[in-house]
Amino acid sequence: MNERGRRWAVFGPVFVTLALAGVIGVMVVVQNHAQADRVAEADRAAEEFVGQVGALHSEVVEAINDSNADDPGDLVGVVDAAIADPPSLDDAPPDGIERSAAYAEATRLEQSFLTPYRDLRRELRRADVALEFIRACRDALTFQVTDHVGYGVLRDSRPVRERLIPALVRARGDFEDVRVPRGQDQLARDVVAALQHVIDEATRLAGRIDAGRSYFFSYAERFRTVAVAVDDYAIVVKGDVVEAINAVATAR
Structure with missing residues (x-):
């Protein structure tokens, strides 16, 4: 073997090793760039989703403010319409997702961003039931015997037996058909008791008239006491609705 051949025999493996190292280095660089691209894709998906969630929030708040709806049941419809088509987080390459902190945060957001609106919806549903109950209470407590x-002076018991007492019984029955909100059983019993008090007194009045004896009864103070409790409950219900709406307005 001549001298040149011997040099190639010595340096050949070195050149091959260097060449392989160069190829591997290029492959690593290419892989790193590709991985960075996949992470960037996951980041973009996350950023787009977060923006959509923010836009939805603004739309819900604007819809509530523009609705001019005083009835909680109507506001439920407003909220339902506003969140009918919520955004969703787009897919991204698995290894991009794995290495994207933004995507991880967006995933957590996806699991919770509708919670404030659903909480508001539940509160509005409760308020809707409560306000129907409150209206029924007030209707019952505005009953007028003189109507x-x-x-x-009554000299005949027939108006009492044929008109007053049946009307009171109907008023009591109508009230008892109304759904009682959770925690308001005692208030419902107080309203029924107030009506029952008038029924009992009217029955006693009819008996005294038939016996030719005078009798007088008053129920205004009893009705007024229960009405104050109803008004207090109405204030609580309104406050709960305002608080729930404010919680949505300030949610982020």
């Missing part, structure tokens, strides 16, 4: 027997 059925007139004013002045």
